[in-house]
Structures are given as C-alpha cells and as structure tokens.
Amino acid sequence: MKCKTLKIAAIKEGTVIDHISTANTFRVVDLLNLKGSGNVVTVGINFESKKLGRKGVIKIGGRFLTKNEVDKIALIAPEANINIIKRYGVAKKFNVEIPDVVQGIIKCANPNCITNKELVKTKFHILGKNPLKVRCHYCERVAGRENIEPV
Amino acid sequence: MKCKTLKIAAIKEGTVIDHISTANTFRVVDLLNLKGSGNVVTVGINFESKKLGRKGVIKIGGRFLTKNEVDKIALIAPEANINIIKRYGVAKKFNVEIPDVVQGIIKCANPNCITNKELVKTKFHILGKNPLKVRCHYCERVAGRENIEPV
Numbered sequence: 303m304k305c306k307t308l309k310i311a312a313i314k315e316g317t318v319i320d321h322i323s324t325a326n327t328f329r330v331v332d333l334l335n336l337k338g339s340g341n342v343v344t345v346g347i348n349f350e351s352k353k354l355g356r357k358g359v360i361k362i363g364g365r366f367l368t369k370n371e372v373d374k375i376a377l378i379a380p381e382a383n384i385n386i387i388k389r390y391g392v393a394k395k396f397n398v399e400i401p402d403v404v405q406g407i408i409k410c411a412n413p414n415c416i417t418n419k420e421l422v423k424t425k426f427h428i429l430g431k432n433p434l435k436v437r438c439h440y441c442e443r444v445a446g447r448e449n450i451e452p453v
Numbered sequence: 454m455k456c457k458t459l460k461i462a463a464i465k466e467g468t469v470i471d472h473i474s475t476a477n478t479f480r481v482v483d484l485l486n487l488k489g490s491g492n493v494v495t496v497g498i499n500f501e502s503k504k505l506g507r508k509g510v511i512k513i514g515g516r517f518l519t520k521n522e523v524d525k526i527a528l529i530a531p532e533a534n535i536n537i538i539k540r541y542g543v544a545k546k547f548n549v550e551i552p553d554v555v556q557g558i559i560k561c562a563n564p565n566c567i568t569n570k571e572l573v574k575t576k577f578h579i580l581g582k583n584p585l586k587v588r589c590h591y592c593e594r595v596a597g598r599e600n601i602e603p604v
Contacts, residue, residue, distance in 0.1 A: 328488045337479045339498070346495045347488075348514075363499075 313342065313363040318385040318392075319375065320359050324348050326379035327358025333374050333452050334362070341365050354381065374407050374452055376400045377434065400431045408436070411449045415441040424453060464493065464514040469536040469543075470526065471510050475499050477530035478509025484525050484603050485513075492516050505532065525558050525603055527551045528585065551582045559587070562600045566592040575604060 322330055324347045336343045342363035351357035366386060367375075375382055376398035386394040406423045417424045417440055425439035434447040473481055475498045487494045493514035502508035517537060518526075526533055527549035537545040557574045568575045568591055576590035585598040 337498075342497070342499045344495065344497045346493070348491065348493045 312390050313361055313387050314390055316341070316361065316363040316365055316387050317367055318359065318361045318387060320357070320383050320385060321351060321353060322358040322360065322379045322382045323354055324356050324358045326382075327360065329378050330358075330360060330375055330382070333378055334360075334367075334371060336360070336362065339365075370407065372398055373401055373404055377404065377408060377447075377450060378452070380431070380434070400428055400434070402428050403439075404428065404436070406453060409451050409453055410438045410441060410443060411445050411451075412438065412441050412443040415443065417441075463541050464512055464538050465541055467492070467512065467514040467516055467538050468518055469510065469512045469538060470530075471508070471534050471536060472502065472504060473509040473511065473530045473533045474505055475507050475509045477532075478511065480529050481509075481511060481526055481533070484529055485511075485518075485522060487511070487513065490516075521558065523549055524552055524555055528555065528559060528598075528601060529603070531582070531585070551579055551585070553579050554590075555579065555587070557604060560602045560604055561589045561592060561594060562596050562602075563589065563592050563594040566594060568592075 319330060327345060327347050331337065331345055344361040345358070347358045348356045349359060367384065372384060377400060380398060380400055383395065383397045385392045403425065405425045408424060408426060410417050410424055412418070415438060416422050422440070426436040427439060429435040429437055429444065435444060436450070437444050470481060478496060478498050482488065482496055495512040496509070498509045499507045500510060518535065523535060528551060531549060531551055534546065534548045536543045554576065556576045559575060559577060561568050561575055563569070566589060567573050573591070577587040578590060580586040580588055580595065586595060587601070588595050
C-alpha cells in the first residue's frame with residue numbers, strides 16, 4: 303500500500319450526516335442509537351473542513367432518517383447537513399433546521415414537570431435558535447443547549 | 454459521484470485497530486478516549502469480514518498505542534489486531550495478546566477490595582483467556598469479561 307489514498311466502498315443507499323462539529327459527532331451517534339446498529343456505519347472526526355476548521359461525518363448504509371430524527375439532530379448539531387444517498391450518488395442534500403415547536407424529542411430539565419411524572423409527550427417552543435433557547439409548554443421552564451437531553 | 458468507491462485520505466502515520474467484533478468496537482473507542490481526541494479518527498462497524506462475519510475497524514491518525522493500551526484492548530477485544538502505519542504503509546502488524554498478569558488496567562469488582570479503598574494499583578492474574586477469567590491479586594475475587602471495567 304504505497305498510495306496516498308485508500309479506496310473504501312461507497313454506500314449504495316443510506317444517509318451521510320456531514321459538517322457536524324467534532325464535539326457533537328458522538329452525541330449524534332448516541333442519539334441515533336448507532337452503536338447497536340446492524341447497518342454499516344462509519345464515523346469520522348477531526349476531518350478538515352473549510353467551514354468549521356474540523357468536522358465530523360457519519361455515514362449510515364441502508365438507513366434513511368425520519369423527520370423526528372432530523373429534528374433531534376438539528377437541536378444537538380444545528381450545523382449539520384444531510385445527504386440522502388441513492389444508487390451511490392447524492393439524491394438530496396439539505397441543512398438540518400430547528401423547527402419552531404418540537405414534540406417528543408427532548409426531555410424537560412424540571413424534575414417536577416408533568417412530562418417527567420406522567421405519560422405526557424414533551425413539547426417545547428423554540429425561543430431562540432442561536433444560541434438555542436427552548437421553553438417547556440407545560441411548566442414553562444427555559445433551557446439552553448447545555449441542559450437539553452434527547453428523550 | 455457515479456463511481457462505486459470513494460477515495461478517502463489514508464493516514465500517513467498512526468494506528469489501525471482491525472478485526473474488532475462490532476459489539477466491542479465502541480467499547481474500544483471509549484477505552485482509548487477517542488471521542489475527545491484531537492486526532493483524525495475513523496470508526497466503522499458492520500464491515501464484511503471473512504473471519505468474523507462482521508467486524509469493526511478504528512483508525513487513529515498520528516497516534517501510536519502504549520503497551521498498556523494494547524493490553525487493555527486485548528482484555529476488551531481479544532480478537533483485534535493492530536497495524537502500525539508509517540509513511541502511508543503498514544510498518545508492523547500484530548494480534549493483541551492477553552498477558553498473564555495485568556497491572557493498573559482493570560478495576561476490581563469487589564467494592565471492599567483494597568484497590569477500591571486506597572491508592573493501590575490493581576493487579577490481576579489471568580486464569581483463563583477464552584473465556585476470560587481473572588483473579589484479583591489482593592482480594593482474590595474472580596471475575597469474567599462481563600464484570601471487567603477499565604481503570
């Protein structure tokens with residue numbers, strides 16, 4: 303092996319999450335439960351990026367994300383973009399976007415909130431996107447990115 | 454992008470941990486503290502393997518492992534092999550091997566063991582390698598792979 307590049311199999315169908323900040327990359331891995339996945343998964347960090355300096359990339363063979371999963375990624379890693387791969391090529395590419403209201407995606411940090419006591423789906427209003435600021439619909443507790451945990 | 458392979462930059466110098474079982478791959482990532490690493494790291498799971506069916510691979514640019522780190526990997530993922538990369542090529546390749554005695558690598562599962570009470574380096578005698586069985590030098594508690602946690 304003398305050459306300066308390695309060939310690896312491209313994914314035929316699946317998803318590439320690109321331009322994740324290195325610090326958020328393994329949080330996205332956890333969020334999508336990729337560790338126990340049966341799919342071919344590749345995770346890279348500290349790759350060179352013109353936009354971010356350093357970036358992380360996640361490739362998932364044979365899996366497409368739901369709207370709910372993309373919204374979760376937007377909250378954790380708003381800098382990410384998603385490439386949908388079909389027939390070895392990019393069929394669609396888009397930036398993740400934080401919606402105005404998120405339901406059933408993140409937990410409320412207030413232990414006394416009804417969503418932590420009863421079987422009530424969480425609901426948050428997005429007050430600010432950068433930096434992220436959310437308000438619980440039920441108890442009105444306000445939280446930032448550092449207090450946010452996926453359901 | 455119409456081709457069926459993608460070119461990625463090979464690492465110039467560093468370490469490739471190959472033939473890890475998929476289930477152990479992210480345990481090795483944690484063990485080597487790669488999530489917070491400043492190095493270029495690539496982790497893959499569920500790659501095809503003739504030997505294991507499916508395998509995991511970890512590539513770490515610009516880092517070489519210590520004897521202690523290789524011994525830790527041997528305890529967690531005894532199936533792994535290590536490739537040392539220099540000038541874009543494999544300079545050395547070897548299988549990890551469980552030593553007969555390990556010091557300062559794993560914790561004793563007995564909460565009353567002196568190694569969990571005082572600043573004493575842990576020490577274990579390896580009773581069996583497959584399946585793994587270890588005995589604490591101090592309290593003589595015997596443990597299997599499922600009870601083993603890195604220090």
